[in-house]
Every structure is written in C-alpha cells, then in structure tokens.
Amino acid sequence: MEDLVIIKYNAGNIQSVLYALERIGVNALVTDDYEKIQSAKKVIFPGVGEASSAMRYLKEHKLDTLIKDLKQPVFGICLGMQLMCAYSEENDTTCLGIFDEHVKKFIPSAGADFKVPQIGWNNIFNLKSELYKDVPENSFCYFVHGYYAALGEHTIGTADYIQPYSASLHKGNFYGAQFHPEKSAKAGEQILKNFLSL
Amino acid sequence: MLCKRIIPCLDIKDGRTVKGTNFVNLRDAGDPVELGALYAQQGADELVFLDITATVEKRKTLRELVNRIAHHINIPFTVGGGISSVDDVSALLQNGADKISVNTAAFKNPQLIQELSKEFGSQCVVLAIDTRKEEDGEWYVYLNGGRTKTEARCVDWAKQAVDLGAGEILLTSMNHDGTKAGFALDITRTLATQLPVPVIASGGGGTMEHFVDVFEQAQADAALAASIFHFKEIAIPDLKGYLQGKNINIRPV
Numbered sequence: 277m278e279d280l281v282i283i284k285y286n287a288g289n290i291q292s293v294l295y296a297l298e299r300i301g302v303n304a305l306v307t308d309d310y311e312k313i314q315s316a317k318k319v320i321f322p323g324v325g326e327a328s329s330a331m332r333y334l335k336e337h338k339l340d341t342l343i344k345d346l347k348q349p350v351f352g353i354c355l356g357m358q359l360m361c362a363y364s365e366e367n368d369t370t371c372l373g374i375f376d377e378h379v380k381k382f383i384p385s386a387g388a389d390f391k392v393p394q395i396g397w398n399n400i401f402n403l404k405s406e407l408y409k410d411v412p413e414n415s416f417c418y419f420v421h422g423y424y425a426a427l428g429e430h431t432i433g434t435a436d437y438i439q440p441y442s443a444s445l446h447k448g449n450f451y452g453a454q455f456h457p458e459k460s461a462k463a464g465e466q467i468l469k470n471f472l473s474l
Numbered sequence: 475m476l477c478k479r480i481i482p483c484l485d486i487k488d489g490r491t492v493k494g495t496n497f498v499n500l501r502d503a504g505d506p507v508e509l510g511a512l513y514a515q516q517g518a519d520e521l522v523f524l525d526i527t528a529t530v531e532k533r534k535t536l537r538e539l540v541n542r543i544a545h546h547i548n549i550p551f552t553v554g555g556g557i558s559s560v561d562d563v564s565a566l567l568q569n570g571a572d573k574i575s576v577n578t579a580a581f582k583n584p585q586l587i588q589e590l591s592k593e594f595g596s597q598c599v600v601l602a603i604d605t606r607k608e609e610d611g612e613w614y615v616y617l618n619g620g621r622t623k624t625e626a627r628c629v630d631w632a633k634q635a636v637d638l639g640a641g642e643i644l645l646t647s648m649n650h651d652g653t654k655a656g657f658a659l660d661i662t663r664t665l666a667t668q669l670p671v672p673v674i675a676s677g678g679g680g681t682m683e684h685f686v687d688v689f690e691q692a693q694a695d696a697a698l699a700a701s702i703f704h705f706k707e708i709a710i711p712d713l714k715g716y717l718q719g720k721n722i723n724i725r726p727v
Binding site for chain 2: 292
C-alpha cells in the first residue's frame with residue numbers, strides 16, 4: 277500500500293507538488309492506477325488547467341467515481357479543489373459534487389484595480405481546521421486562478437479578491453485549497469505537513 | 475489583499491548567472507542554483523529564469539539546470555528562453571517550472587500563445603516583451619534578446635497577445651535595463667492600466683524608491699530586477715521592509 281499518491285491526469289503542475297513534498301522529506305507516487313489510488317493512505321488531487329476538459333478526462337478514466345468514493349484523506353489543490361465542488365461556471369461544467377459550493381468566474385471591477393486571473397500572494401483568514409494548525413491567521417499564500425469557490429458551509433479558510441471567497445474547503449475526509457501550498461513558502465510547507473499528519 | 479510582487483531574475487548564459495547593461499557587456503553574477511535558493515529564503519515572491527542565449531544560439535533551455543533550481547525553491551518559478559513549442563513547455567513543466575515565458579517565437583508565430591494557453595492554461599503563459607523607446611517617442615518591440623528591431627508598437631503587441639491567451643506580461647525596457655536609473659514608468663503604466671492581466675515591470679530598478687514609483691505611479695503588479703540583488707546592492711528583506719513602510723501591499727518576509 278502506498279502512503280501517498282498524487283492523482284495523475286491531464287491538468288497538472290504535478291512536478292512542483294512532488295518537489296515540495298521532497299523538500300519536507302516525503303516521497304509520493306504519481307499514478308492514475310485505480311487500485312493504487314484507492315488503497316493509498318492519503319491522496320493529493322492537484323491541478324492547473326480548465327475545468328470541462330479535466331472533468332471529461334476524469335470521467336473517461338473512471339476517476340470521477342473513484343475520487344468521490346475515497347475514504348482516506350484527500351487534498352484537492354487549485355483546480356483539484358474546484359473540481360471537488362458541485363458546479364463550475366468554467367464552460368458550464370458539472371463537477372464531482374463533494375462540496376456543495378459553486379465555482380464562479382471573477383468579474384473584473386471597473387478600472388485596472390482587479391485583474392483576472394488573480395496571480396500572486398494573498399492572505400488567508402478565518403482558518404478553522406487541523407489543516408491550518410500552526411499556520412497563523414493572515415498567512416500569505418500563492419494563488420493563480422480566474423474562478424473561485426463561493427463561501428459556504430464547508431469553508432475553512434477565506435481569501436478576499438474582488439469579494440471574499442473560499443480559500444479552503446473541508447468536508448469529512450476531503451480537503452481543498454484554492455492556493456498552491458507547494459508554492460507558498462513556509463506557510464505552504466506547514467499546510468502540506470499538516471495534511472500528511474491527519 | 476493581493477500583494478505587489480518582488481521578482482529576482484536570473485539571466486543565464488552557459489550555466490552561469492550573468493548581467494549586462496542595455497542588453498550588452500555581460501558579467502558573471504554567480505551560481506544560479508545558489509542564488510535562486512537564497513532569494514527564495516530571503517522572501518522573493520517569485521523567481522524568473524531566462525536563458526538569454528537560447529534563441530540566438532538555437533539551444534534549448536537548460537532543462538537540467540531548471541530542474542536543480544526547482545528542487546530548491548518553494549516559490550513560483552517562471553522559465554524562459556528559446557521556447558517555441560508545446561513540447562518545449564511540457565519538458566520545462568516536467569522539470570519543475572510553474573510558468574513559462576515566450577518572446578521571439580511568439581512574435582514570429584502568435585498562434586503559439588493560443589496553443590500554449592489552450593494546452594496549459596493562460597496562467598502558465600507569460601509574454602515577455604523587450605521594448606525600446608525610439609526618437610519618435612513610440613515604444614517598439616525588439617526580438618532575439620534585443621538584437622532585432624520590429625515595426626510593431628509594444629502596446630499593440632501586448633494587447634494582441636493577451637487576446638490570444640497570454641496570462642501575464644513581462645515588460646523589459648531596453649532603454650532602462652541595467653542602468654539603475656529607475657523603471658520605464660510611462661510604458662509600464664500604459665500597459666498596467668490598459669491590460670486586464672498583470673504586468674511585471676523590468677529594467678532600471680536601482681534604488682528602493684524606484685520600486686515605490688513603479689508600483690504607485692506606474693501601477694505595476696510586480697517588479698523584476700537582477701543586478702541589484704545579485705551584487706547585493708539591495709537585499710530583498712530590506713526592500714520589502716521599505717515598501718511596507720510606504721504602505722504598499724507586500725508579503726512580509
């Protein structure tokens with residue numbers, strides 16, 4: 277049985293996640309093998325890309341039902357977290373439905389104050405989960421995204437860009453982060469360590 | 475609140491970090507792996523790696539070096555130089571790059587931007603523009619590491635590239651590069667206020683006050699510099715502290 281697997285699919289910055297885990301002394305297996313994902317102790321579901329093509333790929337490879345039925349701790353990152361939501365406005369995509377929250381498009385405000393996608397470091401607050409143990413309120417994390425998950429009952433961390441939204445979600449064994457812990461310096465390393473200690 | 479970014483840039487030639495003035499007179503600035511790791515540790519918000527000889531000498535970016543740097547840094551990592559295809563980008567992402575920057579190849583074949591943004595997402599595609607202000611007062615696009623002038627206006631090319639899917643613009647003023655006389659505030663402001671994507675200002679940063687100017691007056695989303703960091707004229711923690719003192723949103727070190 278693998279301790280940690282990273283789900284391999286067509287939307288990845290998988291290498292960055294692997295290197296970040298290496299830096300904290302953890303090796304992970306990158307795989308799309310059904311059995312190996314199902315039997316792993318923990319699963320990371322990364323992702324950078326577009327929602328509809330990612331969902332299509334997951335369905336074609338029967339990974340959609342697999343992910344929904346996982347019982348071990350699962351951590352969705354960026355697009356991974358958005359795909360775990362109910363629905364994304366990005367190309368009108370029905371997602372996995374683990375979290376009830378909907379994913380909406382950032383609408384730029386008038387003038388040049390807010391650009392879309394949001395790219396850069398933003399603070400996360402209202403942190404309430406063991407995922408954020410020893411992570412101070414208003415820690416800065418690295419975000420790159422044009423769509424956001426609205427606030428909802430599963431929100432365990434908030435960020436503010438144009439309006440407040442879910443920086444992080446949690447329901448049962450499923451966790452999600454809109455930002456990239458693998459690229460978020462010390463705060464990100466702590467969050468990855470916390471996930472591995474769940 | 476989203477922060478303004480401070481981005482050290484490693485210009486790489488033959489595996490070493492180099493830096494010139496107005497794109498010529500290169501001098502050695504150290505080992506890129508050591509510098510990259512140091513900057514990440516000091517609180518840099520991102521690292522840019524440009525293989526400045528790749529296009530000219532028709533070499534592919536030094537993937538192995540990218541891989542070594544990527545292992546050592548826990549911040550976003552953008553790689554450019556000699557990228558002209560989806561395969562080039564795949565190979566760099568496989569070696570730990572988070573974003574790539576395209577320049578000459580994208581100008582010669584704008585379709586490349588569309589292909590890359592479709593394949594990897596706009597957030598992955600940074601368009602680098604080297605521009606020079608000519609006597610007629612217009613900013614023109616230069617190619618091949620500043621060696622080849624084009625008749626294209628910087629602002630027109632930037633807009634076209636964003637329409638094609640570029641997610642960020644890395645704007646280098648050749649008039650200012652290496653001079654330490656301040657960033658090109660006029661063209662940076664033009665792009666930063668007219669484009670819907672972030673603009674990284676590059677070229678000319680020499681004092682901490684220059685960074686205040688480029689963020690406040692020119693409204694740049696990020697500022698990139700090389701020699702002042704490499705030669706330890708300004709330390710990143712000092713710069714960030716100074717900017718915070720000026721009430722600019724900065725990620726604390």
